[in-house]
Amino acid sequence: MTKIKIKNLEFKNPLVLASGTFSFGDKFISVANQMGGIVTKGITLKPRMGNPSPRIYETASGILNSVGLENPGVDKFCTNILPELKSLKTNLIVNISGNSPQEFKALAQRLDDTEIDALEINISCPNIRDCNKMIGRDPKQTYKVVRAVRKQTKKIIITKLTANFIDPLITAQAANDAGTDAICLINTLYGIALDTKTGKPFLGGVTGGLSGPAIKPFALYCVWYVASRIKLPIIGCGGIVSAQDVKEYLLAGSKLVEIGSANLRNPYAGLEILKELNRLRG
Ligand SMILES: Cc1cc2nc3c(=O)[nH]c(=O)nc-3n(C[C@H](O)[C@H](O)[C@H](O)COP(=O)(O)O)c2cc1C
Structure with missing residues (x-):
C-alpha cells in the first residue's frame, strides 16, 4: 500500500481523531495510538472559560x-499537558485558535x-461570540494568519476551513498562497x-456549531468540489x-479524514471504523 504522507509526516492509516472530540489525547490512549493521528482540543494564547451551559443540543x-473553546x-x-x-x-497535531495573525504567530x-x-x-470556530469576525470567512485574513x-x-x-457563508475554494487558495501544507x-x-417553552435560545452561547451525520453530504461535497480544483492535500x-x-x-479526494462527534458517543468509534476499513480492503 502506498504510504500516506503530508510532506515528510507519515500516517499509519488515514484516520485522525478530530479536535474537541478526544480531549488532548491523554484519555483512551490505546485508541489514539492506533489512529493515524490525533488533533488536540483547540488551544488559545490565554486560558478560556468557554461558553455558559447548556453547551450541547442533540438534533435528529x-x-x-x-x-x-474552553482550554x-x-x-x-x-507545561502540564x-x-x-x-x-x-501516533501523530500529535495541535489545534490553535486566535483572533488575529499576531495571536496565531505567538501560538506557533x-x-x-x-x-x-x-x-x-x-x-473556523462558529462558537465564539462575534461570529461575523470569523477569520475563515475572509480570504485576506486567512492569508495573513497562515502566512504569520x-x-x-x-x-x-494544516488549515481548518469553514464553509459557513464562504466558498471554501477561495479560502483554500488563500491558505495555499500563504504556504499551508494541507487543508481540513x-x-x-x-x-x-x-x-x-421559553421562546429563548436553548444553548448558553446562543448559537452553536452543527456536526455529525447531518453535515456529511455537504462536507463531502466541499471536499469533492475543492479537491478537483486545488493541488493541496485535503483532510475530509x-x-x-x-x-x-x-x-x-477518500473517493471524493481526501488524503486523510478526521472523525469527530462519533467519538463523543463511543470513544472506540475510531478503532471500530479502522477494523471495518481494513476488512473492506481485504
Ligand atoms: C464538542 C465539540 C468541540 C469541538 N472543538 C473544536 C475545536 O476546539 N477546534 C476545532 O477546530 N474544531 C472543533 N470541533 C469541530 C470538529 O473537530 C469537527 O470539525 C466537526 O465536529 C465536524 O466533524 P464531525 O461531524 O465528525 O463531528 C469541535 C466539535 C465538537 C462536536
Whole structure:
C-alpha cells in the first residue's frame, strides 16, 4: 500500500481523531495510538472559560455544540499537558485558535520547539461570540494568519476551513498562497435551537456549531468540489461514523479524514471504523 504522507509526516492509516472530540489525547490512549493521528482540543494564547451551559443540543442526526473553546491556554498546555503526551505513538497535531495573525504567530512560536508533529490552524470556530469576525470567512485574513504561522514554524501546517457563508475554494487558495501544507474541510456549520417553552435560545452561547451525520453530504461535497480544483492535500471531516463514510471521503479526494462527534458517543468509534476499513480492503 502506498504510504500516506503530508510532506515528510507519515500516517499509519488515514484516520485522525478530530479536535474537541478526544480531549488532548491523554484519555483512551490505546485508541489514539492506533489512529493515524490525533488533533488536540483547540488551544488559545490565554486560558478560556468557554461558553455558559447548556453547551450541547442533540438534533435528529447530529449535535449542536457551543463549547466556546474552553482550554487552559498555551502555557499550561506546554507545561502540564504536553509532557503527558510524550508516550503517544501516533501523530500529535495541535489545534490553535486566535483572533488575529499576531495571536496565531505567538501560538506557533510557543509551540515551535516542542515535539508536536503538526499545527492545525482553526480559523473556523462558529462558537465564539462575534461570529461575523470569523477569520475563515475572509480570504485576506486567512492569508495573513497562515502566512504569520508559516513564517514562524517549519512544522507541518494544516488549515481548518469553514464553509459557513464562504466558498471554501477561495479560502483554500488563500491558505495555499500563504504556504499551508494541507487543508481540513470542514468545521461545524452554524446552527441554533430555540426552546419552545421559553421562546429563548436553548444553548448558553446562543448559537452553536452543527456536526455529525447531518453535515456529511455537504462536507463531502466541499471536499469533492475543492479537491478537483486545488493541488493541496485535503483532510475530509464531517459526519463520519463508518468505514463506508471514510471510503466516500477518500473517493471524493481526501488524503486523510478526521472523525469527530462519533467519538463523543463511543470513544472506540475510531478503532471500530479502522477494523471495518481494513476488512473492506481485504
Ligand atoms: C464538542 C465539540 C468541540 C469541538 N472543538 C473544536 C475545536 O476546539 N477546534 C476545532 O477546530 N474544531 C472543533 N470541533 C469541530 C470538529 O473537530 C469537527 O470539525 C466537526 O465536529 C465536524 O466533524 P464531525 O461531524 O465528525 O463531528 C469541535 C466539535 C465538537 C462536536
